[in-house]
Amino acid sequence: MDEQDIKTMKRICFATNNQNKLHEIAVQLGEKFELVILKEIGCDEDVPEEQETLEGNSKQKAEYIWENYNHSCFADDTGLEIEALGGEPGVYSARYAGPQRESEDNMALVLEKMQGQTNRNARFRTVITLVIDGKYEQFEGICEGEIIEERTGDKGFGYDPIFKPKGYDVTFAQMSTEEKNKISHRGLAVAKLVERLKSL
Template identity: 70%
Template structure:
């Protein structure tokens, strides 16, 4: 089985991706390739951060890999938190703090439309390709559900009564931004 590194140490993301790749590749984490440093994320776009992380792993470890960057883009907040989603409420990267700040900033606003967007960069033997996925939805007024991670408890996708945090992993993967991007990634990997 071919091995590929997912440039993350987030166990939730790793598990989600492993389920979706379903044995197509052996997916390993950064720790498993002995990459213990924080990957650079200094770009101003999701595309830039995703490419920067994947290229860093290739340049420093010569391991084919893919990296993602995901942002929650809220229309009434001019697309924020966007590329800063993980650290929206500060460098502590606390999901509860981040959700609290989004909810606070949306107080009194009628437009609660938002989207999750994921960009995945694949570096395979030095060659770079990018795919993306988008999930449109809205920010609800209070946390609902205890599945998932990040902003999932306050994001309800269009056409659904439940938040991402109320859906099972398989239900979420079918409609989520990351699920859509991974579907495109799988097509790329099958062609390699």
């Protein structure tokens, strides 16, 4: 592999335009990789997420970028799985309260459904699909915790203000990005991804 190939390999697309996700992952990737997002490879359309599982959605997004843009990439899908709600919202986490994909609406619906529940157990799960030269691999990260009764903290995004990870007295929304990355579902999945990328 010549120097140009190595340089090309280090440029990888994260199949998102979500700046919050980008920041979390960029911190872990460091300076060894040039991380670009969808708009930077000319992808302005909505990438399809039509599967019934996190694994399926993650792979579908990665496949779409590879097949339409011929660009090595990785794509993630994340779900909040609440025990008392039978695993909901799961794969529908981003649009749980409707197609507007508003975090405040989603949290409000979860808190409403959890009223009176003594079992507050929940977990975040992330699945990342990496595709390089048409070869696919998947990495999973899980963070166990519980749903608290009201929003706490102003950092993070999504359901972070109502999720308290196991063994901690604060929510994800009360942690710095660095603290969260050490234990979060996405952080754990990305750590596996980074190790794989370093081995290429």
